[in-house]
Amino acid sequence: MRILVTGSNGQLGKEFKNNTSNSDHEFYFTDKKELDITKKKEILDSVTIYKIELIINCAAYTNVNDAETNKRQAIKINLDAVRNLVEVCEEKKIKMIHFSTDYVYNSDNLNPISECSNINPINYYGISKREGEKIIEKSSSDSIIIRTSWLYSMYGNNFVKTIIRKGQNAKKIYVINDQFGCPTYSKDLVDCTLNIIVSNAFNNYKVFNFSNEGYTNWYDFAKKIFELKKINCKILAVNSEKYKSIANRPKYAVTDKSRIKDIFNITIRKWDKALEEFIINYK
Ligand SMILES: NC(=O)c1ccc[n+]([C@@H]2O[C@H](COP(=O)([O-])OP(=O)(O)OC[C@H]3O[C@@H](n4cnc5c(N)ncnc54)[C@H](OP(=O)(O)O)[C@@H]3O)[C@@H](O)[C@H]2O)c1
Numbered sequence: 001m002r003i004l005v006t007g008s009n010g011q012l013g014k015e016f017k018n019n020t021s022n023s024d025h026e027f028y029f030t031d032k033k034e035l036d037i038t039k040k041k042e043i044l045d046s047v048t049i050y051k052i053e054l055i056i057n058c059a060a061y062t063n064v065n066d067a068e069t070n071k072r073q074a075i076k077i078n079l080d081a082v083r084n085l086v087e088v089c090e091e092k093k094i095k096m097i098h099f100s101t102d103y104v105y106n107s108d109n110l111n112p113i114s115e116c117s118n119i120n121p122i123n124y125y126g127i128s129k130r131e132g133e134k135i136i137e138k139s140s141s142d143s144i145i146i147r148t149s150w151l152y153s154m155y156g157n158n159f160v161k162t163i164i165r166k167g168q169n170a171k172k173i174y175v176i177n178d179q180f181g182c183p184t185y186s187k188d189l190v191d192c193t194l195n196i197i198v199s200n201a202f203n204n205y206k207v208f209n210f211s212n213e214g215y216t217n218w219y220d221f222a223k224k225i226f227e228l229k230k231i232n233c234k235i236l237a238v239n240s241e242k243y244k245s246i247a248n249r250p251k252y253a254v255t256d257k258s259r260i261k262d263i264f265n266i267t268i269r270k271w272d273k274a275l276e277e278f279i280i281n282y283k
Contacts, residue, residue: 001025001197004052006037006085007059011156012099015186016056016193025197028052032059037081043088055096056193057085060129064103065246067125074128082132089141095202096141097193102149102181102209102253104130112256115147115207123247133207142202146193146260149211149253150221153186154282160275163222164282167233177219177237181253182211185274192266199264208263209255212271224272228279 007013008029020027028050035042037059046052061067061077082098089096103126105113121127136143152158160183166173192210216224219237226233240249257268 001053002051003027003054003056003197004035004046004050005029005056005058006035006043007032007057010058010060010062011151011153011158012186012189013058014155015153015190016058019187019190020194023194037085038076040084040087043084044091047088047092047094052092053094054197055085055089055094057082057096057098060099062125064123064125064249067128068123068247071124071128074124075131078125078128079131079135083135086135086139086141086143089143090139094141096136096143097196098132098136098143098145100129100133100145100147101126102147102211102255103250104133104147105253105255106250107252110252112254113209114256115205115209115259122250125247137206143206144196144202145207146189146210147207147255148184148189148209149255150181150183151186151189152183152278154278155186159218159221160225160278160282163225164229164231167222167226167229167231170233172234172236173222174236174238174243175219175222176240176243177217178239179249179251179253180215180217181250182213182215182255183221183271183275184211185271185278187278188212188269188274192260192264192268195266196264201263204263205259208260209257210260210268211255211257212274213257213268214270214272215254216271224275225279228276229282
């Protein structure tokens with residue numbers, strides 16, 4: 001299959017690049033300079049020239065705090081550009097795998113969140129991602145949305161890399177302990193996506209949750225990172241009231257992955273096991 005990956009300079013895009021060199025599929029990786037998804041003609045040209053059968057959309061506006069003030073840009077990339085992608089998929093009768101976020105949910109009970117749970121984003125990044133999802137949900141193309149969370153990798157900016165850097169340069173740090181969620185090692189998300197492509201079972205559901213199994217809070221996540229990386233820095237727990245960020249974050253965003261596991265017959269490892277592998281490879 002000929003597959004176009006957009007946003008290939010982002011952390012997930014780079015993880016795809018790093019894990020597909022031996023694939024039977026032909027991958028065409030494009031960064032923002034080569035293919036700007038806000039320009040429909042550029043998408044159409046790439047899809048036509050490379051005879052693309054599937055798009056993996058890793059391009060997105062992902063700065064959660066900046067989205068609160070830069071709403072137009074968030075909408076331009078997370079909604080308008082997704083519409084461009086969907087229109088090209090419909091015109092060329094091809095499929096797309098798109099990534100979204102647990103921030104589209106806003107659960108106030110402590111049960112794992114399924115794909116059917118209430119949608120009610122509490123920050124503008126979540127709103128913009130949800131608007132993009134709606135276009136895909138209405139689309140006639142066989143496209144799917146994977147909602148992921150707390151993504152980390154060797155690349156770009158993410159919590160794991162930031163906390164390692166901070167821990168190596170400070171005697172003590174403060175980390176929030178009242179926000180719960182599910183870390184996702186981007187390599188596991190790539191493996192899952194490749195399994196979905198092989199299964200080709202695109203027509204059952206449009207939306208799937210994916211993260212590593214189990215859940216944690218940022219404080220315990222940081223503690224585990226320091227333990228595995230042998231970083232000797234004291235971590236002090238604070239609550240979100242004391243450590244305000246520009247954008248609101250959900251207190252409880254623990255997702256249920258039953259659907260993706262059942263439909264695509266995959267197993268997902270626990271977040272601490274995935275983290276162990278990451279830390280071994282992270283120099
Ligand atoms: N990171 C997380 O914790 C997290 C959590 C939940 C869901 N997700 C979702 O997972 C997906 C991948 O996230 P990520 O962490 O890999 O994001 P990322 O590192 O920010 O990568 C996004 C990439 O998209 C590129 N991009 C932005 N505008 C573009 C455009 N108009 N055309 C083409 N490319 C463009 C960015 O380029 P520039 O940097 O040059 O702008 C960047 O390389 C996104 O859909 C995100 O919403 C991420």
